[in-house]
Amino acid sequence: MSGSEQLFSLKNPWFVGSVAAVAGTALVAALVGFVWMPYAQNDKSIGGLWDAICRAAGAPGPAAAPADVGSGRVHSSDVIVVPQMISEDRISVGRGATLALRCTMCHGARGMSGANTPNLAGQNAESVYKQLRDFQSGHRISEIMAPHVRNLSDQDMRDLAAYYADLPRLAPPPTLVEQLRAPVIVQIGSPMRNIPPCVSCHGGSDRKTASPTLDGEPAQYLHTQLAAFANGTRHNDIHGQMRNVVRQMTPEEIKAVVDYYSRR
Template sequence: MSDQPLFSFRNPWFGASVGITGAIVVLAALAGLIWLPLAQPDLKLSGVWDAICSAAGVPRAAPQTASQRPDFKTSGVIVTSEMLTRPDQVSIGRGATLAQRCAICHGPQGVSDANSPNLAGQFAAVTYKELNDFKSGARVNAIMSPFAANMSNQDMLDLAAYYAFLPRVPSNHLNADLATPQIVTTGAPMRNIAPCGSCHGDIDNKAGSPWLGGQSAIYIKAQLKAFASDIRRNDISQQMRNVARQMTAEEIDEVANYYEAQP
């Protein structure tokens, strides 16, 4: 038996095994950290070091690219929780005079019989934002767009203050016994749908979100379908479009009928 140490480079077998293992490690590193990253056609890398960082999971600086702007007008209104929460009595009076032109669609007291939205008791920030969006073109409607085109900012503030001042009137379809749809109370987490009530008042109210109780089911359905099909695009950060796209036709019907039956 040889007296030569087993784990010694003087042992040819040990030296050969270490050399082969080292070669495999180097080849694997070259393949995994450089060759494979550079071989991906959809991964843009600036060099070898960038490829190594990418393979190792190290965050890389984002490439400097020109920001992409939407090819349509977006809402320019910034909504806060304190927006228009201190009504001015003079503004409310002026709004009452201006609202006479709105009565044919929205009713003399802000309650519509024409499947237009009920504005009585609506949050002032909501009415103000929508009028601004109609004026700027962020939201388009054959009737409202030309109507809002010549309105001044003060006109919009006055109308918003007046309608917010009016009391909410119970719906003609009031039904307190109608069961609350699940999507209103809990949403659909697996489809990334938050509860409707978390923004629209049943659970909480988010700044800029309209009160939906008593609104026409026909109107609500039309707006949800418009958001889902990208026809209406004045929701900030696509909040409503992202929700409406995930909703089923049955859920849209349930939500519309439920809110129409609420006070």
């Protein structure tokens, strides 16, 4: 029998020991990477051992239970936002400035408010218009806003949106370098939990049309709205997008988002 045959023989204790050590190391590494690590992240959406292995292997798990979009008397928003749907000419801005005089008590003389109401200065016109329409239709519930929007015409709401979009914001949009310093949940999200990055909808160094700009919004207002999406009391997000995202987020991630945008 040759030396090589003796080396790779099951009768060779060194060969058997080496194979066992390598197999044991691989098994421990697999258990740590595919089982222990997913559970250690405290992800309550993991549905068992097989789900944990799939997550670790890169297969996204199921999202949280979809938001109940169609139940009850009030449904999701029916406003479809498209680019340049609001004319921001000077006549429209001027009419909006007159209409906005009734809004100053809560939203400030120049669209900059306090802790409980959103800043509207420099906000996307399409976003302001959508929220006004939703308040009027009842898709977004507010005992304060409802009487103020009840008698507004569609043109009134467009003029108000044009006016607030025309006002300057206190802080310019973040540069690409500044955006890269944002929290992970803001710039990357959590793909394994089906959470897109905040900037994909709300913009960062670029401008998005369909969703509001969040830079500089009061921390208390942001936290209140995220909580409302999470518990379903706010439901004017089309197809439940925000509700499904926020329900996946941890309290620490929500705090990171609020702190980042409120300090911008």
